[in-house]
Amino acid sequence: MKKYMDLWIEDIIGEEKLSRQHLEAYQWSKIKETFNRAVTCSPFYAELYKDVVLESPDDFHRLPFTTPEDVCEHSLDMVCVPQGKISRIVTMETSGTTGKPKRIFFTEEDQQLTVDFFHHGMKFIADETDVFMILMPCSTPGSIGVLLREALEKSGVKVIPYGLSDGQDTADILKIMERENVTSCVAMPQQLMQIAKASDGYNIRMRSVLLSADYVSEESRNVISEAWGCKIFEHYGMTEMGLGCAVHCSELDGCPIRENDLYLEIIDPETGEILPDGEEGEIVFTTLTRKGMPFIRYRTGDWSSIIKEPCKCGSVLKRLTRVGDRKMKKGGYHG
Numbered sequence: 168m169k170k171y172m173d174l175w176i177e178d179i180i181g182e183e184k185l186s187r188q189h190l191e192a193y194q195w196s197k198i199k200e201t202f203n204r205a206v207t208c209s210p211f212y213a214e215l216y217k218d219v220v221l222e223s224p225d226d227f228h229r230l231p232f233t234t235p236e237d238v239c240e241h242s243l244d245m246v247c248v249p250q251g252k253i254s255r256i257v258t259m260e261t262s263g264t265t266g267k268p269k270r271i272f273f274t275e276e277d278q279q280l281t282v283d284f285f286h287h288g289m290k291f292i293a294d295e296t297d298v299f300m301i302l303m304p305c306s307t308p309g310s311i312g313v314l315l316r317e318a319l320e321k322s323g324v325k326v327i328p329y330g331l332s333d334g335q336d337t338a339d340i341l342k343i344m345e346r347e348n349v350t351s352c353v354a355m356p357q358q359l360m361q362i363a364k365a366s367d368g369y370n371i372r373m374r375s376v377l378l379s380a381d382y383v384s385e386e387s388r389n390v391i392s393e394a395w396g397c398k399i400f401e402h403y404g405m406t407e408m409g410l411g412c413a414v415h416c417s418e419l420d421g422c423p424i425r426e427n428d429l430y431l432e433i434i435d436p437e438t439g440e441i442l443p444d445g446e447e448g449e450i451v452f453t454t455l456t457r458k459g460m461p462f463i464r465y466r467t468g469d470w471s472s473i474i475k476e477p478c479k480c481g482s483v484l485k486r487l488t489r490v491g492d493r494k495m496k497k498g499g500y501h502g
């Protein structure tokens with residue numbers, strides 16, 4: 168069983184064989200680095216953590232959380248590099264009371280971290296024998312489809328960038344899938360379900376699909392797998408995480424987390440207490456390697472748990488169960 172993510176992280180950390188102990192020591196050194204940069208370079212973090220001395224993981228686990236409201240109010244003050252170093256800004260409308268959008272800033276280096284994660288995480292899904300169709304935004308530089316394309320082409324995968332379906336183009340998409348012999352694709356769950364439903368009469372040879380960018384319903388999984396008999400992988404991530412956080416491995420049993428770039432905690436949303444592995448709660452994350460706009464103990468509003476048992480593939484990485492909305496406490500991955 169290939170452990171692509173473990174091999175990748177071993178390489179980065181410089182360990183012969185990845186262990187939890189080494190990984191956690193690496194994470195702690197990166198947490199301190201991130202914290203020190205944040206309080207030195209960002210007025211927002213300097214103010215939020217002005218009386219904090221960070222000497223131990225316990226100190227870290229007592230830090231106040233950050234929230235989407237903080238991003239709406241203070242996004243520029245969370246940036247830790249000169250403006251000239253910013254190569255992409257993502258603006259997201261929010262339903263928050265202030266009406267201000269969330270703005271997330273990335274450097275070129277930050278974006279390459281995501282490409283790197285996609286490059287290794289996608290090895291479970293497609294290889295050089297595949298033709299991969301991207302049914303996600305892929306025209307704007309730095310968009311998920313563009314980064315994914317770069318990652319897949321590094322592995323020799325033939326990529327067909329299409330973009331999001333508008334709902335009227337199902338037949339066009341199916342014709343392309345048939346004509347180009349598409350064997351793998353990424354799409355939003357609902358959209359791919361509509362395409363799969365309409366695929367009778369087309370010769371589709373789909374081997375694997377990746378569902379991302381929204382909660383995955385059982386219905387969409389069932390419709391797609393019945394129509395095409397393909398493997399269904401799920402991905403979870405959000406823009407703040409640098410788009411990617413966790414993606415199914417070959418076992419399709421929980422999504423291993425990119426723990427070299429992200430430190431995750433599961434908390435009780437009422438008390439803020441950190442919950443042990445196996446218990447469900449809100450996902451809180453800290454970026455370990457981001458330069459442009461680091462996040463520290465950021466509350467996602469997403470609901471999941473960490474699977475206690477190690478994965479059958481032998482990976483040491485922690486895995487997330489299906490992710491849902493905090494208020495729904497159910498659902499599927501979104502990314």
Ligand SMILES: [Zn+2]
Nearest residue numbers: 416418478480
């Ligand atoms: Zn695994």
